[in-house]
Amino acid sequence: MAVYTDVTEQDLAAFLGRYDLGSLSSYKGIAEGVENSNFLLRTTAGTYILTLYEKRVNRGDLPFFIGLMEHLAERGLSCPLPVHDRSGNALGELAGRPAAVFTFLDGMWTRRPSPEQCRAVGVSLARMHESARSFPIARRNGLAPADWRPLYDSCAGRADTVEPGLSAEIEAELADFEANWPADLPEGVIHADLFPDNVFFLAGELSGLIDFYFACNDLLAYDLAITLGAWCFEPDGSYNVTKGRALISGYVSVRPLAPREYEALPMLCRGASMRFLLTRLYDWLNVPDDSFVTKKDPREYLRKLRFHRGVREASAYGLDRAEVTKGSE
Amino acid sequence: MAVYTDVTEQDLAAFLGRYDLGSLSSYKGIAEGVENSNFLLRTTAGTYILTLYEKRVNRGDLPFFIGLMEHLAERGLSCPLPVHDRSGNALGELAGRPAAVFTFLDGMWTRRPSPEQCRAVGVSLARMHESARSFPIARRNGLAPADWRPLYDSCAGRADTVEPGLSAEIEAELADFEANWPADLPEGVIHADLFPDNVFFLAGELSGLIDFYFACNDLLAYDLAITLGAWCFEPDGSYNVTKGRALISGYVSVRPLAPREYEALPMLCRGASMRFLLTRLYDWLNVPDDSFVTKKDPREYLRKLRFHRGVREASAYGLDRAEVTKGSE
Numbered sequence: 001m002a003v004y005t006d007v008t009e010q011d012l013a014a015f016l017g018r019y020d021l022g023s024l025s026s027y028k029g030i031a032e033g034v035e036n037s038n039f040l041l042r043t044t045a046g047t048y049i050l051t052l053y054e055k056r057v058n059r060g061d062l063p064f065f066i067g068l069m070e071h072l073a074e075r076g077l078s079c080p081l082p083v084h085d086r087s088g089n090a091l092g093e094l095a096g097r098p099a100a101v102f103t104f105l106d107g108m109w110t111r112r113p114s115p116e117q118c119r120a121v122g123v124s125l126a127r128m129h130e131s132a133r134s135f136p137i138a139r140r141n142g143l144a145p146a147d148w149r150p151l152y153d154s155c156a157g158r159a160d161t162v163e164p165g166l167s168a169e170i171e172a173e174l175a176d177f178e179a180n181w182p183a184d185l186p187e188g189v190i191h192a193d194l195f196p197d198n199v200f201f202l203a204g205e206l207s208g209l210i211d212f213y214f215a216c217n218d219l220l221a222y223d224l225a226i227t228l229g230a231w232c233f234e235p236d237g238s239y240n241v242t243k244g245r246a247l248i249s250g251y252v253s254v255r256p257l258a259p260r261e262y263e264a265l266p267m268l269c270r271g272a273s274m275r276f277l278l279t280r281l282y283d284w285l286n287v288p289d290d291s292f293v294t295k296k297d298p299r300e301y302l303r304k305l306r307f308h309r310g311v312r313e314a315s316a317y318g319l320d321r322a323e324v325t326k327g328s329e
Numbered sequence: 330m331a332v333y334t335d336v337t338e339q340d341l342a343a344f345l346g347r348y349d350l351g352s353l354s355s356y357k358g359i360a361e362g363v364e365n366s367n368f369l370l371r372t373t374a375g376t377y378i379l380t381l382y383e384k385r386v387n388r389g390d391l392p393f394f395i396g397l398m399e400h401l402a403e404r405g406l407s408c409p410l411p412v413h414d415r416s417g418n419a420l421g422e423l424a425g426r427p428a429a430v431f432t433f434l435d436g437m438w439t440r441r442p443s444p445e446q447c448r449a450v451g452v453s454l455a456r457m458h459e460s461a462r463s464f465p466i467a468r469r470n471g472l473a474p475a476d477w478r479p480l481y482d483s484c485a486g487r488a489d490t491v492e493p494g495l496s497a498e499i500e501a502e503l504a505d506f507e508a509n510w511p512a513d514l515p516e517g518v519i520h521a522d523l524f525p526d527n528v529f530f531l532a533g534e535l536s537g538l539i540d541f542y543f544a545c546n547d548l549l550a551y552d553l554a555i556t557l558g559a560w561c562f563e564p565d566g567s568y569n570v571t572k573g574r575a576l577i578s579g580y581v582s583v584r585p586l587a588p589r590e591y592e593a594l595p596m597l598c599r600g601a602s603m604r605f606l607l608t609r610l611y612d613w614l615n616v617p618d619d620s621f622v623t624k625k626d627p628r629e630y631l632r633k634l635r636f637h638r639g640v641r642e643a644s645a646y647g648l649d650r651a652e653v654t655k656g657s658e
Contacts, residue, residue, distance in 0.1 A: 009437040009530075025435040025531065028369060029360035040357060040369060042376070042435065106354040106371065108338040201338075202354065 005037045005052050007095050012050075015094045018085040019101065021045045032197075035213055037097075040104070047104040049080060052097040057213060062098055064139045065212050066090050068132065068189065069102070075131040077124070078208035080105055107200025107207030115246040118231050120206040121199055122250025125191065125227055128209065129220050130255055132189035141192065141216035143275050145181050149174050151278045155285045162284060162298060173274055173305065181271065182219070182264040190223035191215055195230040221261040224251055225268035228317065229276070229304050237303045245318025252319070256328035262321055265314040273305035334366045334381050336424050341379075344423045347414040348430065350374045361526075364542055366426075369433070376433040378409060381426040386542060391427055393468045394541050395419050397461065397518065398431070404460040406453070407537035409434055436529025436536030444575040447560050449535040450528055451579025454520065454556055457538065458549050459584055461518035470521065470545040472604050474510050478503050480607045484614045491613060491627060502603055502634065510600065511548070511593040519552035520544055524559040550590040553580055554597035557646065558605070558633050566632045574647025581648070585657035591650055594643040602634035 006029075013024055022044030030049075032038050037052040053062060066082045070090065073081040080102035082090035092099050110117055143151075152159075152170055159166040191198075193214040200207045224247075232243040251257075280298035287295055315321065335358075342353055351373030359378075361367050366381040382391060395411045399419065402410040409431035411419035421428050439446055472480075481488075481499055488495040520527075522543040529536045553576075561572040580586075609627035616624055644650065 006440070008440040010441070023532070024437065026433075026437060026529075030369070031358035031360060040359070047371070104355075108353065108355060111335070111337040112339070200355075203352070 004054050005095050005097060007039070007050075007052070011095055015092060015099065016041075016043065016101075018087070018092065019083060020086060021048065021083070021101070033211060033213075041101070048083065049102045049104055050094075050099065051102065052094060052099045054097065057098075059098055061139060062091055062100075064137045065215065066100055067137055068135055068212055068215055071135045072128060072131050077127055077131050078105065078206075079212070080208075080210055105200055105208040105210060107202040109197045109199060110201055111196070113196055113231050113243065115240075115242050116204075117199075117201060117206070118243040119246040119250035120201075121194065121227060121231055122224075122247040122252075123254055124199070124206055124209060125194060125223060126251045126254035128191060129188050129223065135189055138189075139216045141190075141218040143192075143214070143279065144218060145177050145271060148177070148274055148278055151282060155282050158285050159281060162281060163302065166281075166302070169302075170274075170277075173270065173309075177267075177271055177274065180267065182260070182267060185219045185221055185261050185264060186258060187217060188220050189215060190218050190220060190226075192218065192223060192226060194223070194227045219261075219268065220255070221257060221264060222268045222272065224248070224257075225265060225272040226275070229269060229272050229301075233304060233307075237300070237307075239307055239317075241316075241318045248317060248319050248324060252324045252326075256326055257324045258328045259321065259325050262314050262324050265317060266308055266311040269308040269311070269317075270305055273301045273308055277301035277305055333383050334424050334426060336368065336379075336381070340424055344421060344428065345370075345372065345430075347416070347418075347421065348412060349415060350377065350412070350430070362540060362542075370430070377412065378431045378433055379423075379428065380431065381423060381428050383426065386427075388427055390468060391420055391429075393466045394544065395429055396466055397464055397541055397544055400464045401457060401460050406456055406460050407434065407535075408541070409537075409539055434529055434537040434539060436531040438526045438528060439530055440525070442525055442560050442572065444569075444571050445533075446528075446530060446535070447572040448575040448579035449530075450523065450556060450560060451553075451576040451581075452583055453528070453535055453538060454523060454552060455580045455583035457520060458517050458552065464518055467518075468545045470519075470547045472521075472543070472608065473547060474506050474600060477506070477603060477607055480611060484611050487614050488610060491610060492631065495610075495631070498631075499603070499606075502599065502638075506596075506600055506603065509596065511589070511596060514548045514550055514590050514593060515587060516546060517549050518544060519547050519549060519555075521547065521552060521555060523552070523556045548590075548597065549584070550586060550593060551597045551601065553577070553586075554594060554601040555604070558598060558601050558630075562633060562636075566629070566636075568636055568646075570645075570647045577646060577648050577653060581653045581655075585655055586653045587657045588650065588654050590657075591643050591653050594646060595637055595640040598637040598640070598646075599634055602630045602637055606630035606634055 025042040027039045027041045030038050030040050035056050036054050039050040041048040041050050069079050070082050072079050083101040084090050090100055156167055198211040199209055228247055231247055232240050234240055277298050280296050283295050284298050354371040356368045356370045359367050359369050364385050365383050368379040370377040370379050398408050399411050401408050412430040413419050419429055485496055527540040528538055557576055560576055561569050563569055606627050609625050612624050613627050
């Protein structure tokens with residue numbers, strides 16, 4: 001949950017005066033997003049989301065994020081559409097922060113994903129990958145494998161306080177990634193954070209994707225691995241092969257995997273687990289307890305990492321090679 | 330800000346199935362209220378607020394709070410109106426907690442009150458007092474003068490860590506309240522927490538009052554004193570007599586003060602300062618730093634208390650006796 005910056009009505013009304021959005025009826029801080037401050041706006045023209053970009057977001061990345069949402073929405077992917085002011089700008093400034101207004105997306109995120117929802121997420125993820133092919137801006141992944149060791153080094157001395165032996169286990173994994181991470185797979189713009197709270201459903205259908213603030217250029221199949229890890233494990237830590245099969249089959253129904261993407265899945269899934277294990281470990285050790293951010297247990301991703309380490313063949317995720325590569329280049 | 334309890338879509342849809350509110354389009358946790366969890370609901374029928382009552386709220390008080398809002402709204406005071414389900418109940422259960430749905434109130438709370446807004450608040454407070462005369466349920470004030478000493482005793486040993494000499498200062502005040510608190514003033518239902526974030530304005534007009542969860546039976550003029558303290562001091566701690574005059578004159582335009590209420594104002598204002606000083610002091614010393622609640626500095630109310638202690642005549646608040654008692658019984 002997050003409202004880091006409060007806004008006065010006077011400042012907000014002045015900001016909105018540059019848009020054709022009618023007059024302000026109400027605005028309320030909402031518990032959505034952990035990087036930025038978000039408000040639900042009601043104006044005489046409708047309902048919108050106002051985002052104030054806080055310090056953790058690099059201002060230089062904003063044209064990528066906002067441009068990407070606009071690019072995807074124009075191609076029929078349901079996601080928040082940046083609203084332009086009368087001068088054509090989608091990005092302004094409010095309360096000393098970069099700020100943007102977005103269309104409001106109806107729908108609810110699911111706390112208990114079903115296999116059908118997993119399939120729909122796979123379909124949407126692949127559509128996002130396909131729609132973003134023509135997006136002209138690129139953004140480096142700030143949490144790519146090359147960033148994992150420095151991130152780990154910053155908390156290595158205390159890792160074993162979270163779980164005995166964790167340092168050695170991470171060290172061994174990092175060495176393996178450094179030697180064996182797949183380098184020649186198809187790349188493109190990935191969402192990189194497609195967790196259940198970033199996907200809305202309405203009346204049984206996927207109604208939209210939100211929160212593109214980790215989006216970047218990286219391996220497309222790595223995004224599938226992140227999404228698989230976020231959707232297809234049960235609260236008890238077990239992998240749900242029915243959901244995994246549904247998610248992957250949804251994905252490949254839009255974008256078949258190349259055979260080498262399929263074969264790389266266990267390694268990519270281990271890497272995706274490492275990425276979330278490390279950021280959660282860092283936050284666990286470094287975020288003050290009086291922060292507004294609820295800290296997530298890094299051990300959830302340690303368990304997922306161990307599961308993926310035990311996977312010898314990508315077929316363990318639920319689909320065999322022929323099913324996922326049919327129609328691939 | 331507060332969302333203590335998350336709700337699944339399935340549970341919420343089942344809960345809403347008992348109401349004639351159409352089907353759910355979205356729900357988002359909002360940063361409003363510190364005692365309860367609040368969600369902004371959008372359904373095919375409109376926009377609503379869903380409140381889940383958390384542990385700090387006594388379930389036995391809910392008929393008073395919800396009944397009061399209904400009573401006031403029916404008499405034309407703009408406040409959230411509890412929505413009844415098809416069986417006529419305004420109170421249900423969701424996620425293991427008592428829960429209610431309210432109409433959504435347009436408007437924004439003011440971060441920088443103007444004298445005109447202070448006047449409007451005074452008018453609304455008096456209207457609330459008048460409208461609640463016929464409300465049949467009573468609720469004891471859990472933070473009345475008799476409750477201050479036990480509250481203080483629970484943190485007395487550490488008060489001087491907040492400000493040297495604070496213990497002795499509070500002790501002297503409590504002894505004075507115990508000897509001299511006015512006992513024979515008009516009583517009724519008071520809001521008891523009418524701070525700027527509980528009053529909405531829209532297009533220059535007061536559009537409604539919210540958050541009746543401290544409402545109780547007590548001296549009506551004590552509610553005026555609480556409201557004066559919440560609206561009429563500047564960020565630098567100084568009393569703004571223009572705002573004070575506006576607020577009181579708004580109040581007495583609806584409900585003139587009895588002469589003895591007017592004379593008691595300095596004592597009532599000191600008491601109101603003590604009540605917020607003590608609850609803030611308690612939270613300052615006892616609420617864990619990792620709580621989601623932003624702790625407010627008790628010294629703000631210590632400064633207000635000292636100001637009111639220096640007031641010899643109620644006319645210092647901005648109106649003379651003849652102006653505020655004209656037409657009183």
